Structures are given as structure tokens and as C-alpha cells.
Amino acid sequence: MNQQHYDVVVIGAGISGAALFFELARYTDIKNIAILEKYNAPATLNSKGTSNSQTIHCGDIETNYTLEKAKKVKKTADMIVKYGLMQNAQNKFMFSHQKMALGVGDIECEYMKQRYEEFKELYPYIKFFDKTKIKEIEPKVALGTDGINDRKENIVAMGVEQGEVFTTVDYGKMSQSLIEQGQLQGKNTLVEFNKEVTKIEKKDDVFHIYTTDYKEYTAKAVVVNAGAHSLFLAHRMGVGLDKSCWPVAGSFYLTKQKILNGKVYMVQNPKLPFAALHGDPDLLADMNTRFGPTALVIPKLERYKGLKSVPEFFETLKFDKVVAKITLNMFKDPTIRNYVLYNYLFELPFINKALFVKDARKIVPSLKTSDIYYASGFGGVRPQVIDKKVGELMLGEASINEVDGIIFNMTPSPGATSCLGNALRDTKAICEYLGARFDEDRLNTELL
Template sequence: MPFSLLKYGLTNDYPFEKDADLPIPSDLKHHYDVVIIGGGGHGVATAYYLAKYHGITDVAILEKGYLGGGNTARNTAVIRSNYLTSEGVKFYSESVKLFQNLSNEFDFNIMYSSRGQLTLAHTDATVRSFRQRTEVNKHFGGRTELIDPQQIRELVPTLNMNPADMPILAGLWHIDGATARHDAVAWGYAKGATQRGVELHQLTEVTGVNTSYGKVVSVETNRGTVGCGCVVQAVAGHSSIVAGMAGFRMPLTSYPLQAMVTTPVKPFLNPLVSSSALHCYVQQTGRGEIVFGGGSDPYPLYNTRSTLDLKESLIASAIEMFPFMANFKLLRQWAGTTDMTSDYSPIMGLSPVENYYLDAGWGTWGFKSTPICGKTMAELVASGGKVPELIAPFSMDRFDVFRQVNEMGATAASH
């Protein structure tokens, strides 16, 4: 068997598709029916669903860097739907369903791994909130249970049941918790979209948005001005900046969010484990690396630098949960920029500018919403601005009428 693998690795005769690569970049046209600002997961997913299910292929994706190089490449690839509100649970449950079939949809392996997510409760108040989340999840199609300490020991035998002198009283066990390869998701959507005629323009930075009589008419880039029938803004951490180009403000604040990973070790942890009291979550990848993540930095900043203080804090919390991890070696650390709303829910749908559609405010859960976001935003564009029922609660005007969708308690690590 090892010799066969070595022989296969050294051969030039690989079974691959001739059209497996993305098309060679072309010149920008003078006009497109749809311009999507942002070539991350959400942008390419929207283009894919527009092309495949609505027949809209005169689409240009404008990405200032490279495909999936923003927050799509700077997350820990967790997929879940165990949210607090009915609106959130319904939305993310649909996303989980789409994720489960994406490899078949693309004929491209996204390395989807169903593993379950365990969130720890250290206080009676947290246990009460977990009971509420369990019932909401069950009612709207999520598979979530409240489990006791003995069941937690059986799920994760290596877990310290008294981390930081905070005994674990119960756990929120989300059976549908999973992971997928984030860059594979972006490449799968991009491949499917471009094969159907969508144009992906990397290294193409949007520098301005032109409007006339309250309607978007063109987009300025470092490669020239492009006319458009409509625009979809999907730029993650820079949503406020791009919206400002279109002439309106968004109720968002941007914060850095950091994570880190160790060198690979033998498999010992299958579920994703998190504790909001310790501001930390831990998972083991398919390659054996241990990923740590936690809350965002406590101050607004457009920066993706790593810091020593957060590194120390995350490592200390992870070691409280798994003391033997003190012997592991850290491999690397990274950060992304997250757009936070006051109610910790996204902003999707219409904007103050006609034919300018918003996909923003994802905070720490943008990756897990990628399929359903692409599907619903495509429906919005294809219908000419009729907002799908699933995303209607996430409209930006909810802040004007005080109809927030408060998901603050549903984050895996408190912000």
C-alpha cells in the first residue's frame, strides 16, 4: 500500500478534469446585469445560485485580493444551527442542510465532517438558557439536546470537568455541528459559477459606487468603471466602508477576531467543544491540529494582526479544559475583521439605494451561513428586489423600528 501511494504521488498521469481550473481572467466589460462586490464565500455562492438556478450569468464578481482570501480564509470553519431566536434557527438550519449536500452539488469534495458541537454550562443561569435554546432548536428543526455531566464525560473523556474551578453542570449538545474545508467551499462555488459564464475578477478593487436619482448605475474599480443593473455587497469586515461609497451608513462596528492552531497530534477530540465562561472553543482538524478560538478583541479596528495578550488568554483557557495541551506546540496565529451589529444578527436585503443589495453584519458566523446566504441573495436579485421570507427579519430597517433579532447569547464564545 505505501509503495502504491508513492507511485501515485510521483506519476504525471492523474485523473482530473480538463476544466478543473478557473477560467483565465478576462477584461472587464462595460456593463453587467449584476455586479457582486466581494469574492469570498458569500459572493461566489450568490453568483453560483444566480447562474445555476435562475439562469442569470451576466455577472461579475469583483474581488480586491484573491478568491476566498478575506474572512473566508480567516475562520475556523465551524457549521452549526443551535441559535437562540426562531429567526436564527430557521435560517441556519437551512444552511446546515445545504452544507450536507454541497460535495454532491459541486462534484467536488468540501471535506464536510459531521462531528457535533458541545457547549459547556458552568452556572445555573446558563443551564436555564440552554433549556430555552434546546426547545427553540427542536421546534424549528435543529437537533439539539441538553445533556448531563456523565454524558459529557462519555462524549469527551479527556475534558477537565472542573476547569478554572468552574464545575461543568450541563452541556448543550448540538448533533448537527460540523466542519468543512473553507477554501474548498469557496472554490466549489467559484468553479460552478464560472463554468456557467460568471466572470470572477481578482485583484480588482472597488473604489467608488455611482448612483443617479437614488439608484445604483455603475461601480468604479482600479481597472475602470463598470455599469450595472444591480449590485450585491458582500465584503465582510469592510461593509461600512463600501456602503459609505454608495452614500449611506450602516449600524456596524468592526472588530478583529483571532484564532490559532497547534502542530498535529494523534486524534483524541471529535466534537467541537466551547465554553462561553472561558471565552474559548477547541476543535481538532482532520489533520490532527488543534484549533483555538474565542471572543473578538475589545476595541474596534480594521486590522488583521495577531496579539500576544489574546494568545495567552486563549491558550490559558484551552489548557483549563484540556490540561495536557500544555505540552503542545503552537503552529500559527491569525485574525480576521468582523462586522458586528448591536443584536449580533446579520443585515440582509434592501438598502437605501435602489438595486443595491446588502449581505453584511455577520460577526463571527459568516462561514456557516454561506450556502443559505448565497441562495437567498440570489432569490432577492432574481426577483428584482422581493425579499425572501427567510431573510426578511434581517433587514437593516429593523433598527429604525426596534425589531432586533437578538442572538447575543448564541455565540460559542461570548463577545
């Protein structure tokens, strides 16, 4: 068995792992850093452009964010923009589009007015759009079912116009950039692909990492950024056993032509722990509009990668009375139950498009079934973590650091937006554990 030793090994080369690899290489005096990726390139799963909404979720149009959460998310979102500017990534992997959070009907319109007043100080650039302004910048949103006359409902929005802020990122390309930049920092770095980690052990303060090709890597410290597989590997190490995981997949529908000029998000149902349907210009589909996501609970840790992750799902779920009770309580709520069951219908041929269009017409009333098609191969899996101690579904990111020197991260949305902020947290923790120097001033100058 071949063995290689490093100060830090990062497992997973999606956007979160790539961000940490970059920050360790650029802002610390740690000399030997490796990143191991299961597949043959960075960002082939949830960070791939087809697997997410390509959005910088900074909190200005995400109506499921409280003001307190928005403040935290904005800070990490600003880091994304600063990294993009540092790399001259404008119109390469970072783009500026108009965007808005749309309120439809009197109740939502009143809510949007109140939200605008509450959030405008945190986002000084944000504007309030009435129906006339919406018609000017997003005409298909303001027009009715005939596409000619104005829609009957009252509509308002809060948002920004084209060119005012950066809104969109190809996180796949950004992952590649982060890894490339990490390799240019004069450190002893290793980037290895097709290295599926099966087990991690700690022996005498050294971590032993085993892969399917019978290689062994040793490290003083480890960070696992492997999506739902982070919990899978944590469980195999005997930690994080108070957590379980429901993987939720999201599917999308694409339009055959450009229908929206920018991003249009809707008011989030506060009872649902899933993103509300929204429309985005798709960077990888000639800027045609992508509507979604749906929310589909599936018994797999990865989508579009065969059936291998099905048994891994059951191993990670660790189904017991507590998980059963939490799941039952969720399904007792008719809003959640009906939403989850209804979303399965969006996967069924012949009826899926007609059902989906009914929901998407809240954004574009004139949308027709013939305007859209199921985006085959689009959509990823987000690990929705169940906290058995608390007895509920965790909304947001989760980290397991029960063993000194190793961190397991699970990052559902907005994990991509938070990647550099999460990497900063983990970089500080690793430096403290190793007694390494962290150049905080340089990071603050460049990214904060």
C-alpha cells in the same frame, strides 16, 4: 479606460459573494454575470479556513441563539449541507464531527437542561450528555486538572456524536466550488481577481464600478459582499450613513496535538455580543484543537493585509457624537469593558498563553501552557455594525438597499453559514428589480 457591461456584478468572492454568483447563474435566466475580487483568489479574508471556526452554525449548540433565531439559522445551515451533498463534498470540504454545548457548574447545568428541553423538537437528533457520557466521548473535558481523576464541577452537555450530522466546512474550498459551479451554468460569466473596487456610481439607471487598475465595469444591478468594505463602499456612494462599524478581530490558539475529538462550545455570556471561547478540530492543522476566538477591536477593516485599511476604517467609522455615546455606553458596562480590555492581553508575548489557558481550562481542565501556541496568521475581522438611528450595536447581519438595484451586505457570524440563504434573498430581489425569471422550484428541490 476599459469598460465591460453586465446584467449583475457581484463585488467580493468570499463565501457570500460566491454563493450569490452561483445562485444567479444556476437558478435565474440572467445571462451576463460578473464577480470581482480584490485579491488574487477567492476567500482570502474572512472565508479563509484559518479566519473562522469552520463550523456550520445551525443553532443546536450556539447558546446565544434564541429558539426563533435558531429556526432561521437552521434553514440556511441545511442549505450548506444540501449543496455539499450535491457536490459530493463529504470529506472534501464538508465533514462530520461530534459537537456539544458544555455546561459547567450547577447554574449552567440547569440552564443546559432547560435549553435541551426547549430545542430538542427543532433538532430531533440532539442528545443530552451527563458527565459519564462526556467522559466517554470527550475524556479530557470530563477529567480534572491532573488529567487522571474526574473534574469536581458538575458538567452536562447537549450535542451529537461523530457521524450523525455534518458539522464542519472549509468555507474557502466551498467558495472555490461555488464559483466553479457558477461558471458551468452556460451563462456569460466573468470572474476577475486583483480588482479592487474604489467607487460605485449610478448614472441613468446604470451602475458604474471603478477599480484601482483604471477599469470600469457597468451593470444593471450590483451586490456588494465585501465584509467591512461593504459599508466603506456604501458610504462612498453616499448611502448607509446611519451606520458605522467597529471591526472586531478574533485570534486563536492551537494545540500541539489532538486534544478534543470534536467541537466543544461553552455557554454564552448574554451580556457579551461576542462568541464564547470554544474548541474545534482544525481542518488545516492535522485536526489538532484550535481554541478561540478572542475578541479584539482593531482600527483596520482587514487583518494581516498591512496598514492600508487603517484610514479606510476611520472613513467607515464616521466618528461623531452618536458613535461616541454608543461606545461609551458599551464601556460603562463592566462586563463588556473588562472583557474587551482583557482580550488585548491575549496578544502580548510572555503573558498571553498563561492567561488564555486559564480561560480554556473551563473546557479542558488539564490544559497546560506548554500544550498551546499562538496561531499566528489565524483569525479574521468581523464588522460589528453600529446603528446610529437605534443607538446601539447591531447583532447579526445588515443590508443596505437605499438605492434601487444595489445591495450592500455586512455579514458577521454566522455569515458563512447563512451564505446560501442570504444569496436566495438577494437573488429574488435582483430578479424582481431586473424583471428576470427565478427558478424557485429548482432551488427548492436542490437546496431547501
